[in-house]
Amino acid sequence: MPDTLDDFPARYARTRRFTLGAPASVTVSPDGRRVLFLRSAAGDDPHTLLWLHQDGRERPLTADGPDRPALPPVTGYATDRQARLAAVAADGELWAVPISDERPRRLKVPGPVRDPRPSPDGSHIAYVSGGALRLVRADGSGDRALAEPEGPDVAYGLPEYAATASIGRTRGYWWAPGGSALLVARVDSCEVALRHISDPVHPERVPRPQRYPAAGTANARVTLHVISIDGGKVPVRLPKVAAPVPDAAGPWRDGAFEYLVAADWTDAGPVATVQSRDQRTVQVLAVDPADGQTTVLHTATDPYWVQVPPGLPLVRRDLLVLPAVVNDVRTLRITAGDAEPVTAPDGLQVRAVQGxxxxxxxxxxxxxxxxxxxxxxxxxxxxxxxxDLPGEHTATAAGGTVVLDSRTPEGRTVTLLREPSGPPRAEATAPAPAALPIAVTTHPYGITARPELLELGPDRLAARLHLPSWHQAGDDRLPVLLSPYGGPGMQVVTRAAGWPWEVCQWFAEQGFAVLAVDGRGTPGRGVAWQRTVWGDRIRPAVEDQVTALHYAAKHCPALDTAQVAIRGWSYGGYLAAGAVLHRPDVFHAAVAGAAPADQTQYDTYWQERYLGHPEITPETYRRSSLIPYADRLRRPLLLVHGVEDDNVHLLHTLRLSAALLATGRQHSVLPLAGTGHINNRPGTADTLLWLELDFLRRSLGVRSAADGTKHGTERGQLQPQRS
Structure with a gap:
């Protein structure tokens, strides 16, 4: 580990938030003998490879070597049913990668290639190019289109924007188990509003068009078709409109089934899950592939919204797993064969189904x-x-083999388990040269953070408190930096270490008490907790940060509540800007990154769930936006935004800045050239940490370590704790 904290921002950026060198996208063969995954060769190498673990050893399938061609970085892959052939998309090219000693083959097909997937028997590979779903034999012959777009805004086999950005569906087609046909989504975006994303650094380049469904505007029209490999095409007869839901919250109603939440084709046949525009009704449908008729397997309704956890529904010939809500808990209901349905144990909040x-x-x-x-x-x-270990765990399982991905207070490990029905036996794989092995990826480059985990206030808000390692009782009080996310999309306060811990600890070592808080609306605390932000996405979240701050200061007298700043990105950036606008009496400075300032300009699925329709409930959008409150700013505010952000568009920061200027409010704007919504590039992510630190110190009037603070060290000499 490097010797100074000055090295941390560079390591943070170089390792892409400490994700390089760690396994991802795990596949286990049905017999449990082969495990495939993506991983770069080292923790600072961005070139992603496809790896195979078999018989206690692992090797790269797409690496450089005398017997193998060098593939571009692998961005995705899929395998046949037995995991003996992988189809790889690399730099827009299609590669067939046998899970053997054979060399990978680049197939000469039209590109750029997206989402290639072998047929179950491995004889063919389907892929998407130019909006067409195409098919090629695994040896590269016989390439042809199965479904071609009827217009420039039509695509077969790809998910629409709302699916990938908010729903969580990343696929657009599914093979039949026998390989004779596919269930295919057709997306028509012609009615979706057109936006253009430009790169001002390169004005000679044509702006990139994007169909973006902002709240209250038209969604893409998504239909399903059963397409056989011999060219037959049967449209699926999806339902049109849901019945009204009694006691629905708010005045807006729209029962049109506009969202395809999930789909699959298993031994039980094709299955589709659809959701109404107002998200209050979900139906799980069995599809007859012969004529496209559908049968309702399950209907769920909710007066606010129906939430479908990832991996659900799961439909097999003798198994049906459905989402359910019991006593304020999001759970699942399992029906196996003819047995009576069972639900998960009481109080168990189901996060996702792995399979x-x-x-x-x-x-x-x-x-x-x-x-x-x-x-x-x-x-x-x-x-x-x-x-058993505290933290966050996920798994991929097949054939008696479980690949367990665990994030604990000690870091991250990926472990292969055999015979899970008996006592688990961990099998660590042999490390590849200069690589992080599949079973040991604990804290490869980070700071060792040991935050105090707290429950604060009447609502027992989950919080992490980071103090400098050098701070002792009796030292000067510390300025406070809140570093939340705070939104419905994710938690940052758990017993799982990761880059959020380490970034918070880095700021702490610079002389701050850093507090991260998960407030109302965040996942994991039941249905009622998530509903508390319905109709107002900002003020309950801000008040929870205020409450947590005051209770943390009572718990730890080292916190100086006369010097409080807040930083965040995406929803966290929105929360940071909202904090200085709504509670300047508490928050004295803010750094707001990629903040969705105008709530009418974020996507339909996410916004309408919480705020309704902007034409029917305009007050919820005004209440939740930042722009109407621009005249309240009287604290230092730094707005940061990636110029090429296609999720939270740059327009949010520019419109907020314009409103601030119009009301005479001083503020700072930092555009990040060549950066999208995820900011992890070397030269940008690392420098931004230093710029934030400088801004916060100047805004709060805090001396740096080089100014001779009580711990008596200088910048570049603070020693990180050893992992």
Whole structure:
């Protein structure tokens, strides 16, 4: 580990937030003998490779070498049913990668290639190019289009924007188990508003068009088709409109089934899950591939919104796993064969379903928001928890093999387990040269953070408190920096270490008490907790940060509440800007990155869930936006935004800045050239940490370490704790 904290920002950026060199996208073969995953060769190498673990050893399938061509970085892959052939998309090219000693083959097909997927028997590979779903034999012959777009705004086999950005569906087609046909989504975006994303650094380049469905505007029209490999095409007859939901919250109603939440084709046949525009009704449908008729397997309604956890529904010939809500808990209902349905144990909040293997269902769940564990259910055994260590765990399982991905207070490990029905036996794989092995990826480059985990205030808000390692009782009080996310999309306060811990600790070592808080609306605490932000996405979140700050100061007298700043990105940036606008009496400076300042300009699925329709409930959008309150600013505010952000567009920061200027409010704007919504590039992510630190110190009037603060060190001499 490097010797100074000055090195941390560079390591943070160079390792892409400490994700390089760590396994991702794990696939386990049905017999459990082969495990495939993506990983770069080292923790500072951005070139992603496809790896194979087999017989206790692992090797790269797409690496440089005398017997193998060098593939471009692998951005995605899929395998046939037995995991003996992988289809790889690399730099827009299609590669067939045998899981053997054969060399990968580049298939000469039209590009750029997206989402290639082998047929179950490995004889063909389907892929998307130019909006067409195409098919090629695994040897590269016989390339042809199965479905071609009827216009420039039509695509077959790809998810629409709302699916990838907010719903969580990343696929647009699914093979039939026999390989003779596919269930294919057709997306028509012609009515979706057109935006253009430009690169002002290169004005000679044509702006990139994007169909973006902002709140209250038209969604893409998504239909399903059964397409056989011999060219036949059967449209799926999806339902049009849901019945009204009694006691629906708010005045807006729209029962049109506009969203395809999930789809699959298993041994039970094709299955589709659709949701109404107002998100209050979800239907799970069985599809007859012969004529496209559908049968309703399950209907769920909710007066606010129906939330479908990832991996659900799971439909097999003798197994049906559906989402359910019982006593304010998001759970699941399992029906195996002719047995009576069972639900997860009381109080267990289901986070996601990983799949089913031999009649056993694998899922992740929490009894409290601090930890997420791996569970399984089998009729003969009932419910069983596999993981014990505190933290967050996920798993991929097949054929008696479980690949367990664990983030604990000690860091991250990826472990291969055999025979999960008996006592688990961990098998660590052999490390590849200069690589992080699949089983040991603990804190490769980070600071060792040991935050105090707290429950603050009447609502027992989950919080992490980071103090400088050098701070002792009796030292000067510390300025406070809040570093939340705070939104419905994710938690940052758990017992799982990761880059949020380490970034907070880095700021702490610079002389701050850093507090991260998960407030109302965040996941893991039940349905009612998530509903508390319905109709107002900003003020409850701000008030929770205020409450947590005051209770933390009572708990730890070292916190100086006369010097309080807040920083964040995306929703966290929105929360940071909202904090100085709504509570300048508490917050004295803010850094707001990629903040969605105008709530009418974010996407339909995410915004309408919480705020309704902007034409019917305009007050919820005004109340939740930042721009109407620009005249309230009287604290230093730094707005940061990636110029090429296609999620939270630059227009948000520019419109907020314009409103601030119009009311005479001083502020700073930092545009990040060549940067999108995820800011992890070397030269940008690292420099931004230093710029934030400088801005916060100047805004709060805080001396740097070089100015001779009580711990008596200088910049470049603060020693990180050893991992």
């Amino acid at each position: 089913a293997d031999g009649g056993r269902v694998w899922f992740t769940a929490s009894r409290d928001p601090w930890e997420t564990h791996v569970w399984s259910y089998a009729p003969a055994e009932g419910f069983r928890r596999l993981t």
